[in-house]
Amino acid sequence: MPSFKCKDIGMECPFEASALTQGGLVKKIEKHAAEAHNMKEIDAATKSKIMAAIK
Numbered sequence: 001m002p003s004f005k006c007k008d009i010g011m012e013c014p015f016e017a018s019a020l021t022q023g024g025l026v027k028k029i030e031k032h033a034a035e036a037h038n039m040k041e042i043d044a045a046t047k048s049k050i051m052a053a054i055k
């Protein structure tokens with residue numbers, strides 16, 4: 001099951017998430033980024049960090 005921790009991209013944030021699919025996980029991360037980090041759009045550099053941090 002793919003999982004992600006905000007810490008893994010250098011955020012001071014305890015958020016972690018997992019989902020059945022990578023697509024579902026990315027949706028959760030996008031929602032979290034908008035709500036917790038005020039990132040309405042995830043820029044390409046951050047997105048590639050996120051994709052690299054998904055295990």
Ligand SMILES: [Zn+2]
Nearest residue numbers: 006013015036
């Ligand atoms: Zn976070």
